[in-house]
Amino acid sequence: MSQSQSNFARLSSMIGRFEAIGIVAALLLLCVFLTLSVDTFATSYNMTVVIRQASFVGIIALGQTLVLLIGGIDLSVGAGAGLSAIFGALLLTSLGVHPYLVIPLTCLFGFALGTINGALVAYARLNPFIVTLASWEIFAGATLVITQGNPIRPLGPVFGWFGKGDIFGVPVPVLIFILLAIVLAFVLNRTRFGRNIYAIGGNRPAAVLVGIPVKRIEMLVFGLSGMLAALAGILYASRLDSGQPSVGEGWLMPAITASIIGGVSLRGGQGTISGTVAGALLMAVLGNGIVLLNISGYWQRVIVGVVVLVAILIDLLRRKR
C-alpha cells in the first residue's frame, strides 16, 4: 500500500512536470504511427482535412477552456453551435442579410445565449453543470422546433468562402482558429481580465476579497463560450452550404477532452491555450486515424470515451501531486 502510494506520487509528479511535453509527444507518436501504417495520412489533402476538422472543435474548446478555468463547465456548446448555425442560416436565407454581416450577428446571438447561462451561474449561483445541461436540451430542442428537422439551404457561394475557402492554401476556419488562439493566449497571460479568470478558478472567495468583479467575469466567460460555439457552428454551416439541425452534435465531448488532455484542470485555475490547441489537434488526428485505418465509425465513440477517462485520470494525478 505504502509502496504503491509512493509510486503513485512519483508517477503524478512525472506527469505534472511533463504534461505539456507529454501531449505534444503523444501527438507526434500518433502522427508517426499513422504515417507508417497508412499511405494517405501524410498527404497535403489529408492534412488539410485534419486541421480543418481540428479547427471547428478547437474553436469550441477555446471557449470551453475559459469556462473550465473559472471552475465551471459548459455542456451546451454543441447545441448552442447548432442553434446559432440555424439562426445564421435564417438571417441569410429568409431575411437576406449580407453574408459578411451574418457571421458577427451570429456571434452576438451566441454570446447572448451564453450570457443567459452565465447569469444563472454567476448571479443565481446555480450549478453550471445543471444549468448548461438544461440549456443544452433547450437549444437542441429549439433547433428542431424551428427547422422541423429540415436543413436550410443553399447558403450561397459568397457565404461558403468562410467554411470552404482558403488563403494561400490554408483553410479559412483554420486561420480563424489560429488567430483566436493567439488572441486568447494573450488575453489569458497578459491582461488583467485573463489573470482574474485564473484567480477566480483558483480561489473564488479570495478573488471576491481582492476586489475582482467575480460575477461579471463569470457571466462574460460563459458569454464568450457561447460566442465561440456560435462561430464554430456558423463556419461549419458555411462549409456544408447548409444550416443542418445536426450541426454541433458530438462536438461537446471532443471539446472538453481537448481541454483536459491539454492540461486544463476540471477544478479550475489551471491550464493553457497552447495545451488546448495541442489537445484539439490530437483529437482530430485520432478521429482521422480511425477513419483511415478502416476502424468502424462505431468504435470512434468508444475510443473517445477511453481517451476522456485517461484524461480525467491524468487530471487526478496532477491534483494529487
Place this chain on the structure above:
Amino acid sequence: MTTGSSMLVSQLEVRNVSKTFGSVVALRDVSLTAKAGEVHAVIGENGAGKSTLMNIICGNHSVSSGEIRVDGKAVRFGSPMEAQHMGIAIAPQEILLAPALSVAENVMLGRQRATGGVVSWKATRAEAIRHLQALDPDIDPDARAGDVTVAQQQLVQIARATATGARLLIFDEPTAALTLKESARLFDFIKRFRSEGGLILYISHRLGEILELSDRITVLRDGRFVTELDPAKTSKDEMIQAMAGREVADLDLRHQIPAKISDEIVLKVEGLSRRDEFDNISFDLKRGEILAIGGLIGSGRSEMARCLFGDKPRDAGRVEVFGKVENFSAPADAIRAGLVYLPEERKHDGIFPQLSVAENIAMPNLGAFANWTGISWLKVVGAAEEYIRSIPIKVNSPHQLISNLSGGNQQKAILSRWLMSHCRILILDEPTRGIDVNAKREIQKLLRELAQGGLSVVYISSELQEIIDVSDRVVLMHEGKVRGIVPTEGATQESLLAVAMS
C-alpha cells in the same frame, strides 16, 4: 464494533523515524515514548514536523526509515483503518465532515451499527449521542453537520475519533476553533480519558493549555527531536526558546516601537448593525493607531469587519472613511477608498494556491503593470521582489507557487498585496493564527513599524496577550455587542476579560 481492553495501548514508541516527501525532509531521526495514562504534548513551530509525525502514527503516511512500536511490537500501518484496529485514532485539525449528513451520522461514519448489513439508525444514533454527550451536551445530534458552528464541527470530529473505541487519541490543534467553555469541557474529557488509562498525543500552539494538561512535552524543530520538557518545571519562555532555537526578543512591541498617533480620525463607525451577527457597534480609528478588536470566536468581529469592507451589507449604522460617509457595496469600492481586509481563513479566502508568489502579491494591482502590450511580468516580479526583500518573505524564487510556502510566509505575501496597493486602513482578521512564533513576531513588528509610518490598523484577535503586546487600544466585543473600549497601556489579560464579560 469492538471496544474495551483488547485495544488497550499501554506504550507507544517512535524509534528513529525519518520521513521524506520527494526531496523535502519532513522528519529526521525522531524518537519519543509515550505511556498509557499520560497526555504527551508535541510542540514546535509550523513546519517542525508535528503533523507529519501524527500522520505516521495514525497510518496516513508510511515511514521512510525507523519504526513505530505499539506495546513493544513493531507495526506498519498501511491505512488509518489498520491503525484504528490497533486502537489508534486521530481528530485532525482540518474539518473533514460530510456536511449534508447529520451530526450523529458523521460521528458514526464507517461504523454505523448494523445487523446483517442493514443499518439500525436507532442504535447508531444512540451510540453517537453517547460520544457527543461526553464532549458537549449542547450539540444537536440531528442537525446537519454543515449547519453547526465550526467549534461544534471540531467536536464532532473528536467524537468520531473517540467512537472508534481507540485507546490512543491524537489531537491536532483541537482548541483552535473552540470557545473557552468548550475548551474547558474538552480538557475535562481528556483528563477523564487519561485517568481511565488512555494515552493522548496532543498538538497545540497554545502553550498555556499544554502546561495545564500535559504530563510530558516533546519539542520538535525543523523535523528533528530537540528536547523533552517536564511541564511541572518548564515555562512558556523555555518552551518558546526550545521551539525557536534561539532567544526570542522581548515581547513588548508596543514600547519598543512607540505609536505616533495623530488626531485625525480615519474611520468612524456609528451604530453599525447586522441582524443576528453584531449590534450597534461604534468606534473611532485614528491615523497611525493600532486598534484591536478582542473577544471570543463567534462574537461577530469577522462579520463586522467584512461589513466594513463591503463584502456584506449592513442593516443599520453609519461609516465615515477619511471624513466621507461611505456605504461600500463591494470590496472593490473599499479598496479604492484605501480600506482593505485580510481574511481570517488564509487558505480558504486569501491565497491563490495555483499562482506564483509574485502574482499573489500583485493580484489587486495587475492593471498598474499593464500597457497596450499587456501586463509586463518583468515589472510585476520586480515590484513583488521589493516586498519579498523588505518584509522579508522567505522564498526560493518569486515564481514559486505560494502554496509551497509556510503559513507565516503566505500571510506576509498577502499582507504585501495590500501594502503594494497603498492601503491606508488595514483590517486584519486573526493575522497570526496558525503561524509559528517567529513569523508571528515579525508580522507584529512590521505592523508596529507601518503604523508608525501612518498606517491605521484594525487588529482582530482572540488572544488577549497578543492584543496587549501589539495594539494601542482595544474594542472588546461579546455576543455581537461592544462591551468596552480601553487603552492597552497597563491592561492585563484578566482586566480585559473582565471588561469583555461585563
